[in-house]
Amino acid sequence: MVQYAQTRFDASFAALSDPTRRGVLEHLGRADASITDLAHKFRMTLTGMKKHVGVLEQAGLVTTKKVGRVRTCKLGLRRLEEEAAWIERYRQLWDARFDQLDRVVDELKRKEKINGRKKSE
Amino acid sequence: MDARKVSEPMPTKNRTTVERKSERELVVTRTFNAPARLVFQAWTKPELFKQWWLPKSMDMALRSCQMDVRVGGKYRLEFEPDGMAFFGTYREVAPHSRLVWTNEEGGEGGPVTTVTFEEKGGKTLLVMHELHSSKEALDAAGTGAADAMVETFGQLDELLLTLS
Numbered sequence A: 001m002v003q004y005a006q007t008r009f010d011a012s013f014a015a016l017s018d019p020t021r022r023g024v025l026e027h028l029g030r031a032d033a034s035i036t037d038l039a040h041k042f043r044m045t046l047t048g049m050k051k052h053v054g055v056l057e058q059a060g061l062v063t064t065k066k067v068g069r070v071r072t073c074k075l076g077l078r079r080l081e082e083e084a085a086w087i088e089r090y091r092q093l094w095d096a097r098f099d100q101l102d103r104v105v106d107e108l109k110r111k112e113k114i115n116g117r118k119k120s121e
Numbered sequence B: 001m002d003a004r005k006v007s008e009p010m011p012t013k014n015r016t017t018v019e020r021k022s023e024r025e026l027v028v029t030r031t032f033n034a035p036a037r038l039v040f041q042a043w044t045k046p047e048l049f050k051q052w053w054l055p056k057s058m059d060m061a062l063r064s065c066q067m068d069v070r071v072g073g074k075y076r077l078e079f080e081p082d083g084m085a086f087f088g089t090y091r092e093v094a095p096h097s098r099l100v101w102t103n104e105e106g107g108e109g110g111p112v113t114t115v116t117f118e119e120k121g122g123k124t125l126l127v128m129h130e131l132h133s134s135k136e137a138l139d140a141a142g143t144g145a146a147d148a149m150v151e152t153f154g155q156l157d158e159l160l161l162t163l164s
Helices: A002-016 A019-030 A035-041 A046-058 A077-115 B036-044 B046-052 B135-163
Strands: A062-067 A070-075 B017-022 B025-032 B061-067 B074-080 B085-094 B098-102 B112-120 B123-131
Touching (some): A002 A019, A002 A046, A019 A035, A019 A046, A019 A070, A035 A046, A046 A062, A077 B025, A077 B036, A077 B046, A077 B135, B036 B046, B036 B098, B036 B112, B036 B123, B046 B061
Antiparallel strands (some): A062 A070, B017 B025, B025 B123, B061 B074, B074 B085, B098 B112, B112 B123
16 A cells, blocks of 8 residues: 555655646646647647646546547546545554454464364464 | 553554455455464354454444355345445355455445465465456446445434434
8 A cells, every 4th residue: 555655655746846747637627628628728849748647647637538539538536536535444444353353363272272273274 | 351461562563454356356455363274254153253253333233144155155135224245256265365255235246255364474474355247337337335334324423412
């Protein structure tokens, strides 16, 4: 989880180091847009904009979806936060189970000591 | 209940980690201060499994727990009060080291769970690996489980309110 978060953060920071990409995020924060719209708005070639969007997408900051011939981009940050939230809740569930499992195993250890480990399975 | 000798230090709590290894895989790890054979027992004997698998915070109980722990054997967990059930088949059983089972309550193509028990210096590293059929299946399972937790915590909050 920690490593996972670290990798994601590194990718996010790299993605945010470029002014055009920050501009794209700001723009998508107001409204979804197609790659063509974004290329036009930032006075850039379609290929150039595709590359920027690709970096943002890899960092999980933007998601894209192709409908027909148009690829629409939207902010992906919220999804990333949602995923982190469910993983944390799942972790809490297993942590609660394992705390109880600790007690079961402690009890088994105690019993074994008393029985002098007369049989081992 | 805890009659530890004074000289014996309180064991520190081991950390549970959860990591999404890939779009289809989720991995949970935890170390236990006990040999693998005891941790394995707690996963494979129903009377022990029942004691830990449902967190106390969940307002549920296991009505029944059947485990035929051998390759091709079935397991079935039934809950109270709503009669919901988890069931599946053991695919691999290596005593004290490895268990693999299917999760069939959601129909075909359910996730496959692998649990390994690795003993080192009297402690056991447990790794639980869940492989889902698709990214979407894992996403859905994740949000579903998380929602269920929120719901049960909500119930607990309500209960605590009535008690205070």
